Amino acid sequence: MKKEKLLRALGDAEDRFVEESSPENSEAVRKSIKAQKIVWFKRSIAACLAVVFATVWVWLIFPFSTTPPSVEQYKDSEYYSLIQKVNELTYRPPRYKNRLDQIGKALFPNKIIYNGSIDTDSGGSLASQTYFETTDNQEKGVIEGDLVKRSDKYIYYVNLEKGLPYVYIYSINGKGSALVAKHKLSSYTTNLKEIYLSSDCKTLTVILGFDDAKRIHTAMYSFDVSDPYNITRTNEILVRGRFVSSRLVNGRYLLFTKASLTSSKVDFSDEGSFLPQYNDSGKFISLPMEKIIMPENATDASYMSAFLVDEQSLDVADCVAMFSPPGVLYVSEKNIIGARKYIQSNDDKNAAVTRQTRTELTGLSYADGKINKLGSIDINGSVNNQYNMDEFDNTLRVVTTTEELLADSTLAYNADFYCISLSDWKIVSQKLGFAPKNEQVHSVRFTDDKAYVCTAEQKTINNIIRFDDPVFVFDLSDINNLTFKESDTIDGYSASLAAFTNDTLLGIGVDSSRNLKIDIYKENDTSVETVCSVTFENMTLCDNYKAYYIDREYGIIGVPTTVRSSVQISSAAYMFVQLSGNKLVTLYETNTTIQLWNIENQRGLYIDGYFYILSGEDFYVAEAPLIY
């Protein structure tokens, strides 16, 4: 009976304990309980707040991961090596150490960094009897697309209206020329790129760019334009990536697109998000791994895809993709040369040159209907555009601008000339540093046995930026003995060079005040002399070479421009200039109503005594007062 004993023992509790717990004193206990509850409530709130604060603090200071996510789960994929590389290159280390750092810098930014990209459009078209080439193609037999193409009867010009692509078909009939038909090419908002007209003038092929929130596609549509009043779509192809360039060579299109991979859009379980693809019968096909060329020193998580497409059926004959792709493409009748620029740093901090720009040239052959890698070579410097490269007699000729960061943190520029054998991809001959010190290459043009190079140095004199350039002519008749002649220093520089009429060289560029300037050069026994030049005050240069019209037969040059009033650009214009003897004479100039940002979409043609200017929705025809 121990428990009874204990119960009885409890009766010995002190009187004060008995009294305070008696039913009559409940109120005091209740108050005490209430006070205790308040204390506990406060403690709970404080504890909760402490937990919340600690959690938030840990969340704020928890360091962001600085390692790329694992792709181990794809190790059985044939693309595993590619996936690893894409994963590595698309991974962007966090800009901030942790969320606290991120919030702090968002609230108190030091500077704003903006990496924008600029999209470009271009295009062309035609249909009917005899084909006339309107584009000043770099290579004979390699037709480049443009916004305009023509036959002997019709001019085909494409333009966007409220985001929708239209083709305008104009009759060629002097002052009686008129809009024959206008057709919508797609019901979707697109980026209009280029058009081609088949040699029989019955098929118009249009290249369009479609951007949606997830992916970017490039489409080629072919239209039967036998009847200009009633055109019908015949074939199409859709490929992944943003349009880069295209060519038409011997009945096959070469279509180049580029797709940039970003970590936010790459999903390795979805091939379309990281592999080059094209649409075949409504289904996207990924390029097999063996068709993806990966450089050893990949620096850029993007592809340049090259599709070889049949001109008639638009079927894909072959395709390859170059990972970490070239920025500049040159296409000869047989080969594609890609130039990929990259920066090479010198690990030796005491070296005279700490960093330099280099270019990897990669060759692909396509003449046999299959695209295969030819070889590659690494050279110093970088190329401006496709005109810096040329293939002739199985030799690749390249002009580069060299750029070196010296130990004293100054930049040193110059120019190199290389002749590279396409048989073994070895340098046959070279002329290094041929330009005056610190001059950069601004334009290049090759003919069979000559190369024209314009270099210029930017100088600031009395707070005004000036350019002075010489023009070089290289004699390439013996590539083992490269020689060149140069001009005296010329005001400004030529942004585009082209062989012109009567063995002259045409330079379209700017003077020191950035006014549009056209130069005609001629090579003599000892140097390159300026035959004549004309500067157009208050007019600006449009640097889209496809917008120039060059007629070597009549010595006519057409250029789009903008007209400045004092410091403000006020209107667009298109003008025609003719080389007459040793003079450049302006034949025709008209202000156009095209949007100023769109002036490079203007085109001018000379046909049988008339100038035709296509400018957005406007069409101008004027009698050409040629000087004979």
Added chain:
Amino acid sequence: LEDLRIIDLYWTRSEDAIFETDKKYGKYCRYIAYHILYSHEDSAECVNDTYVRAWNTMPPARPEKLSAFVGKITRNLALDRLEYNNAQKRCTETMLVLDELAESLPAEETKNVEGTLAESIVIRDVLNRFLESLSLPTRAVFMRRYWYMNTIKEIAQNYGLSESNVKVTLLRTRKKFKELLEKEGIIL
């Protein structure tokens, strides 16, 4: 009347002492007795016996707190009556209280406190130290359960607590009490 005046009445052997005690603490004593015996008749008899016991004790006793004094008498008398009654008459709630208290009993190997007087002194000391160490709400809950023999529900209602809260409080307190008893080497 104030407690001192009532005690004086006992000391002067005035019969008004019982009348005044009943007037002031009758209800309280009945409350204690009823919660042990669960019988109004037995409780009434127990309370009457309380007054007789108080009359016989004062003098010489002169309690500081009359309520506790008479309360303890009532409780002891009620427990005596409880022992007197046969087991079948015991109420369920009292059995529950006893069972709960059994949890507080120290393990067998603990040394017994020898001698009745020593035993009662030691236990009283331990008990009061234990009660002293508790917070007022915990102590009140403990006392209401094991001194006043209130039900869990009554305690909860009276103090504005949930029944589970009362149960948990009691469980923890019993455990604490057991630890103290073991620490002091007490076995009952």
